[in-house]
Amino acid sequence: MIDDEMLEMASLYVLGDLQAEQAARFEAELLGDVELQRVVAELQEDFASLALAAPMVRPPAGLKPRLIAQFRAENNPTKVIRVSFLPWAIAAALAVAATFFFLQQTKLQKQVAELQSRDLLTQTRVAVLQSQVDTYASGSAVVVWDEKNQKGLVRFDKLPMQEGKDYQLWALDPAQKAPIDAGLIPVVNSQAAKFDFHPSMHVGKGSKFAVSIEQKGGSKQPSGQIIFVGE
Amino acid sequence: MRQVHVMKTIELSEKQIDVDLMRRVAEGDEAAFSKLYDRFSAPLYSLVRQMTNNDTEAEDALSEGFTQIWRRAATYDPDRSAAFTWAVMLVRNKTIDRLRVRQRVAKVRDGVAAQLSPEDDVDSQSMLAPHLREQARRVREAVSQLPEEQRTPLEMNFFDGMTHDEIAERLDTPLGTVKARIRRGMQKLRSLWKEDQ
Numbered sequence: 451m452i453d454d455e456m457l458e459m460a461s462l463y464v465l466g467d468l469q470a471e472q473a474a475r476f477e478a479e480l481l482g483d484v485e486l487q488r489v490v491a492e493l494q495e496d497f498a499s500l501a502l503a504a505p506m507v508r509p510p511a512g513l514k515p516r517l518i519a520q521f522r523a524e525n526n527p528t529k530v531i532r533v534s535f536l537p538w539a540i541a542a543a544l545a546v547a548a549t550f551f552f553l554q555q556t557k558l559q560k561q562v563a564e565l566q567s568r569d570l571l572t573q574t575r576v577a578v579l580q581s582q583v584d585t586y587a588s589g590s591a592v593v594v595w596d597e598k599n600q601k602g603l604v605r606f607d608k609l610p611m612q613e614g615k616d617y618q619l620w621a622l623d624p625a626q627k628a629p630i631d632a633g634l635i636p637v638v639n640s641q642a643a644k645f646d647f648h649p650s651m652h653v654g655k656g657s658k659f660a661v662s663i664e665q666k667g668g669s670k671q672p673s674g675q676i677i678f679v680g681e
Numbered sequence: 682m683r684q685v686h687v688m689k690t691i692e693l694s695e696k697q698i699d700v701d702l703m704r705r706v707a708e709g710d711e712a713a714f715s716k717l718y719d720r721f722s723a724p725l726y727s728l729v730r731q732m733t734n735n736d737t738e739a740e741d742a743l744s745e746g747f748t749q750i751w752r753r754a755a756t757y758d759p760d761r762s763a764a765f766t767w768a769v770m771l772v773r774n775k776t777i778d779r780l781r782v783r784q785r786v787a788k789v790r791d792g793v794a795a796q797l798s799p800e801d802d803v804d805s806q807s808m809l810a811p812h813l814r815e816q817a818r819r820v821r822e823a824v825s826q827l828p829e830e831q832r833t834p835l836e837m838n839f840f841d842g843m844t845h846d847e848i849a850e851r852l853d854t855p856l857g858t859v860k861a862r863i864r865r866g867m868q869k870l871r872s873l874w875k876e877d878q
Contacts, residue, residue: 495763497839509722
């Protein structure tokens with residue numbers, strides 16, 4: 451039997467209005483409680499149904515074939531190179547690079563898991579940022595955030611240099627109306643970037659992090675393309 | 682009574698089609714993705730268009746949403762939610778992230794409530810898969826019956842991604858009252874849908 455307090459938590463969870471720590475505790479509760487899972491599923495279905503209350507608008511023509519072409523290109527990157535020695539050499543190099551990248555990713559994931567386990571004991575939080583645009587889909591970005599000391603470390607892989615532009619990190623604090631500037635990301639080469647950062651304002655609990663491409667020298671508020679977001 | 686039973690049967694079998702499509706999408710089946718796109722793209726685009734109030738931003742959000750569906754289909758669990766529910770929650774959350782980065786949460790709000798209409802024309806309805814068409818009719822009818830004090834904060838939460846705190850501030854209403862109204866709104870919607878079924 452679900453009590454009122456848990457029902458309230460379930461509602462807030464579905465509505466996305468729990469703080470990160472509360473949400474994590476609730477999810478732990480959810481794992482072992484079939485009845486609670488059923489309640490959450492029902493609430494989610496009700497909530498998601500609200501999407502159907504929006505006035506129907508036809509989606510832009512041409513988006514579907516573009517998406518399918520994009521997926522096909524991602525899945526078959528070597529499909530067009532069938533002849534001559536050079537393409538095979540490139541394919542082999544790509545395979546080596548992919549293996550290397552996979553190993554790096556695995557290593558990174560292990561590091562993340564380790565850091566996440568340490569979270570239970572410390573104030574450190576690890577945010578794995580998701581790419582928002584296809585150009586950066588193969589890249590990875592991880593933020594390690596020390597909330598108590600208000601400082602962090604960010605690491606990126608496969609971040610191409612942008613002529614006349616800078617990458618800028620932002621903290622998205624639900625308690626703040628505007629994103630908080632967390633500094634420019636120094637990209638020395640196109641492979642990786644790592645730097646310590648200290649946001650310009652206090653960053654509260656449950657904050658997300660994002661990266662945008664901004665004019666050289668950065669912006670006061672994000673105005674360019676958002677390439678990574680995560681919490 | 683028989684008609685209601687037939688509708689329920691159709692709805693269940695259509696949901697099963699969605700589940701099968703999701704399973705095939707998870708295996709990288711482009712034809713399945715194409716069919717899923719045809720079934721979900723209109724309601725998902727309408728959702729992100731409502732949330733962003735901008736055609737270009739909405740197209741980007743839809744593109745990103747379907748890219749995520751393609752990449753994350755393997756994580757979908759049919760025992761936990763309908764495929765459409767899963768897709769809506771995924772696309773909505775991604776769009777809220779966009780709005781937050783763009784600082785547009787709460788700015789796109791003005792006038793949104795007036796845009797939600799209880800009915801769409803025949804052409805609009807034809808954009809929806811059959812099971813969603815009937816569900817949309819029920820949802821719109823139920824939403825139109827909600828008292829304004831419950832409907833407004835619920836829409837601000839769902840379509841604008843505003844937190845309860847932000848809604849309380851915007852409506853100049855105590856936080857506890859906002860929470861209670863949203864929760865009562867959801868409960869009332871559920872009871873209205875059940876009445877209608």
